[in-house]
Amino acid sequence: MDMQNPLSDTRSALRERVLERRQRAAQKRRNRFLLIRVLSFVVVLGAWQIYGLNTIDLIFSPFTDVIAHLYQLLVYGPLAAAIVYSVSMFLGGLVIGSIVGILLGVAMGRFAGFEAAVGMYVYAIYSTPLVALIPLISLWFGFGIEAQLIIISMFVLFPVTIAVYNGVRNVDASLTEVARSFRANEMAMWRHVIIPSVVPYIVTGVSQGVAMGLVGMFISEIYTALSGMGQVLAYSANSYKTADMLAVLLTVMVLGVFFRAVIEKLRKRLAPWFNTDTGR
Amino acid sequence: MTATAQARPPKVVATGISKWYGALEVLHNVTLEIHQGEFVCLLGPSGCGKTTLMRTLDGLILPDEGSVQLDGALITSPPRQAAVVFQQFGLFPWKTVSQNVAFPMVLDRLPPTQIDEKVKWAIDLVGLKGFEAAYPDRLSGGMRQRVGIARALALGPELLLMDEPFASVDAYTRELLQAELLSIWERFRQTVVFVTHSIDEAITLADRIVVMKAKPGEVLHIYDVPIERPRTIASVRRHPAYEPLRAKIWEDMLTGSGREM
Numbered sequence: 435m436d437m438q439n440p441l442s443d444t445r446s447a448l449r450e451r452v453l454e455r456r457q458r459a460a461q462k463r464r465n466r467f468l469l470i471r472v473l474s475f476v477v478v479l480g481a482w483q484i485y486g487l488n489t490i491d492l493i494f495s496p497f498t499d500v501i502a503h504l505y506q507l508l509v510y511g512p513l514a515a516a517i518v519y520s521v522s523m524f525l526g527g528l529v530i531g532s533i534v535g536i537l538l539g540v541a542m543g544r545f546a547g548f549e550a551a552v553g554m555y556v557y558a559i560y561s562t563p564l565v566a567l568i569p570l571i572s573l574w575f576g577f578g579i580e581a582q583l584i585i586i587s588m589f590v591l592f593p594v595t596i597a598v599y600n601g602v603r604n605v606d607a608s609l610t611e612v613a614r615s616f617r618a619n620e621m622a623m624w625r626h627v628i629i630p631s632v633v634p635y636i637v638t639g640v641s642q643g644v645a646m647g648l649v650g651m652f653i654s655e656i657y658t659a660l661s662g663m664g665q666v667l668a669y670s671a672n673s674y675k676t677a678d679m680l681a682v683l684l685t686v687m688v689l690g691v692f693f694r695a696v697i698e699k700l701r702k703r704l705a706p707w708f709n710t711d712t713g714r
Numbered sequence: 715m716t717a718t719a720q721a722r723p724p725k726v727v728a729t730g731i732s733k734w735y736g737a738l739e740v741l742h743n744v745t746l747e748i749h750q751g752e753f754v755c756l757l758g759p760s761g762c763g764k765t766t767l768m769r770t771l772d773g774l775i776l777p778d779e780g781s782v783q784l785d786g787a788l789i790t791s792p793p794r795q796a797a798v799v800f801q802q803f804g805l806f807p808w809k810t811v812s813q814n815v816a817f818p819m820v821l822d823r824l825p826p827t828q829i830d831e832k833v834k835w836a837i838d839l840v841g842l843k844g845f846e847a848a849y850p851d852r853l854s855g856g857m858r859q860r861v862g863i864a865r866a867l868a869l870g871p872e873l874l875l876m877d878e879p880f881a882s883v884d885a886y887t888r889e890l891l892q893a894e895l896l897s898i899w900e901r902f903r904q905t906v907v908f909v910t911h912s913i914d915e916a917i918t919l920a921d922r923i924v925v926m927k928a929k930p931g932e933v934l935h936i937y938d939v940p941i942e943r944p945r946t947i948a949s950v951r952r953h954p955a956y957e958p959l960r961a962k963i964w965e966d967m968l969t970g971s972g973r974e975m
């Protein structure tokens with residue numbers, strides 16, 4: 435365009451330099467955080483090791499022992515099969531709970547009548563300790579896979595529902611007005627405004643659902659038919675194999691961190707505008 | 715009204731508009747005629763109903779009494795010929811600069827190649843080249859409003875409705891944006907309705923200034939700005955008509971807000 439002026443070249447060069455410097459600063463900050471993490475890791479593992487070496491095996495085991503037992507359990511013991519079973523159940527529950535939670539949250543957030551009809555029950559069940567419902571679920575659905583899936587789904591369901599509901603309620607009214615002024619129809623409104631503004635809330639809800647789902651997974655395996663990682667944990671507890679218990683706990687911890695990292699990756703893909711790591 | 719403005723056909727005609735929110739009369743019997751290619755500023759104190767009037771002109775809300783016509787047709791919903799620039803920018807945080815600019819054209823189902831072309835053109839026009847892929851939260855206030863302006867201009871609107879577009883940027887950026895808007899408008903001569911709190915801004919930009927008063931929102935006075943174009947901010951400030959006009963409008967606004975009544 436003939437809007438080109440001699441200033442604009444130097445201006446864009448300047449902008450590029452500023453951006454570049456900002457990127458370098460961010461990289462530096464990330465490196466520093468990485469260093470802190472590694473140091474903290476070394477300190478914690480070191481403390482674990484020293485404490486474990488100075489404590490009788492029944493109470494606590496050094497980190498190296500736990501790793502050795504973990505290896506034994508995985509290769510020669512039941513842990514590998516248990517992980518496969520538990521993780522499948524967990525993922526099943528996560529998917530069911532998330533889907534139902536998203537639908538419920540969207541419906542409650544968008545349709546006032548539905549909220550009036552259903553909202554109070556959702557909040558009532560949400561306020562009840564879910565563990566207290568397990569005998570009832572067992573009574574209705576038995577002790578098998580079905581009951582376990584239901585329990586895990588229920589643990590996942592509520593954080594997802596609440597987060598999605600909040601997301602739908604918080605859709606910025608000024609943005610729906612912008613869309614309306616550019617003649618958006620209802621479909622376009624959902625596609626361009628409502629869904630994108632709810633996505634980060636969904637991710638947050640599912641991320642909380644992961645944490646709750648792992649709780650549900652253990653509870654369902656211990657309180658219904660003893661199975662999966664819950665079974666391995668219970669057996670090692672009953673036979674006072676502390677290192678085995680710690681090995682199972684370490685495994686869950688790693689699983690939890692892994693799934694949340696996956697969700698975080700997903701957030702970056704689904705909602706790249708939603709920056710959590712760069713400080714605003 | 716200047717003779718040339720009168721000779722042009724009216725683009726927007728608002729007739730006897732009243733709007734109530736509950737017991738509050740926000741607009742009272744507002745009648746306004748805006749001509750093809752005219753730059754009109756709406757000036758008035760906070761809460762006098764400027765945004766409400768804009769919404770009515772864009773068909774986002776319907777008046778309780780009176781009507782708005784665009785090119786002789788009654789406005790009942792946002793018309794294709796109009797585009798709005800919003801005070802709080804109204805950018806979608808999940809869309810990049812290009813996607814935000816493309817949004818209205820995507821809604822209008824223009825062919826993608828045409829959209830790309832217009833997006834590029836509009837982004838160049840407002841000086842945002844190099845930021846096409848950036849998300850709005852990475853831009854300064856001034857740059858965000860450039861995106862808002864590019865989004866409106868890319869549509870090639872006949873009527874540009876701008877609601878305090880420069881109110882939330884710093885004073886320096888504000889003058890820069892005024893200057894750029896002047897040069898863009900002097901090339902394309904769309905019909906513009908521009909809301910502002912600032913008398914200086916109104917005199918700098920407008921052909922005519924509509925001064926409003928609050929409680930209820932009414933048109934108090936309409937002034938012609940007898941400053942020839944092309945204008946620059948400096949040429950407007952130096953113009954002999956500038957100071958007297960400024961003083962008169964200032965007095966009006968004091969009266970309108972009830973302080974001298």
Ligand SMILES: Nc1ncnc2c1ncn2[C@@H]1O[C@H](COP(=O)(O)OP(=O)(O)OP(=O)(O)O)[C@@H](O)[C@H]1O
Pocket residue numbers: 735740758759760761762763764765766767
């Ligand atoms: N949707 C609404 N419901 C109730 N009252 C409203 C609504 N919109 C605006 N009002 C009221 O109408 C009056 C005029 O509002 P409006 O936003 O049009 O003023 P304005 O001139 O644009 O003010 P500002 O300069 O602060 O932007 C205000 O008193 C406001 O509180």
Ligand SMILES: [Mg+2]
Pocket residue numbers: 764765766877878
């Ligand atoms: Mg306003």
